[in-house]
Amino acid sequence: MIKHLNRRGFIKTASLAGGALWLPNTLQAKQEEFMGEREIGLPKYELDTPALCLDLDKLERNLSQVQEKLKNTGVAVRPHVKTHKCPDLAKMQMQAGAIGVCAAKLSEVEVMLENGVDQVLMTGVNVTPNKIKKAIQLRKKHPGFIQAVDNMENAKDLQEAAKAAGITADVVVDLDVIKRSGAIPGEPALKLAQFVDQAPNLNFRGILAYDGGVQHVHGYQTRRQRNLERMTPIIETHELMKRSGLNLEIFSGGGTGTYDMMGDIPGFTDVQAGSYLFMDCQYMDIGGVGNEELFDDFAPSLTILSTVINTNHPDRLITDGGAKAVTLNKPAARVIGEPNFNYNAGSDEYGTVTFTESNGSYKVGDVLEMIVPHCDPVVNLYDRIYGIRNDKVEKVIPVLARGMSQ
């Protein structure tokens, strides 16, 4: 997508930016500037770039699509906020019918809980004394906080911390699918779940099992079959736990690539999809039900705007969107409307677009719009996301959990 600014548009934009410089330097003005409130109503192509934009119509379609698809399947949605890191978007997900949200890290959990998102399941574990203490304090303040555990020592530490704080903490046992995190399925996981269940200050709520290795398997049927195969030890462990008398209120997992396949898993309760909200090049390429080449259940709502800043060489355009704006994730960002453009974000501050034919009509100041390579790390580069409708900024969404990786 290209947008040429004509001379009048250029002057208008330039004077707007100039005016902003002369506003009184009060706290209020600073706050407004940070929140981007001055940009509300601005045509999106007049935003300073690189800018992260969210098409609100597409976002709303994605929010309702996931609920619609899972209606009557017995599987609920508990979206992962590691994708967007925005309490505002988490609240929209809850309003659309999510039963709660997942978060990856404790600092991310805290931002959600302290900003009005009251049902948060942390899928990662807390193993250091500081984090255990903080997690227990968060649980004391927010009854909707559930945390994961994947080894016995950690479960004992959580029990001690919960006892010292005088609370009962809600805990799920994370099961290992991809040799990354989680308890070993079978007897070890059963023993851990039984320990949690019997610990006086822990409340066993169920299990998690996320398979990050199957989400991007190409082809719907192959993915579906692979998901079922790889989840088999988890299904057996779930059975084992049930037979032992454990109450498994939660059996959570799955992601965007398997969101409509998790009903194949007996006892499964909720999908932790995250990327469905934004989509990205990685997910678009995995193929969907009726289209082996394109996964189009969800629309790519998240884009980056980047400005052409140099056209001195006929075989390339240089933009202001390098690795710090686009990331180095593969596949490369895709310029909307320009299928023959190859985008290289290899320099920190510069992007390079090459093409087979000459750059044609592109001029310095033109704006390109790109679909992001992988949404999660891109979002973590921006303080705010511009919510766009009819090509204008309708709202500015602060990425409050940006950088919250502890």
Ligand SMILES: Cc1ncc(COP(=O)(O)O)c(C=O)c1O
């Ligand atoms: C534990 C867990 N659950 C869910 C997700 C969401 O996956 P996706 O963004 O692929 O939907 C992730 C992503 O990495 C994850 O780590």
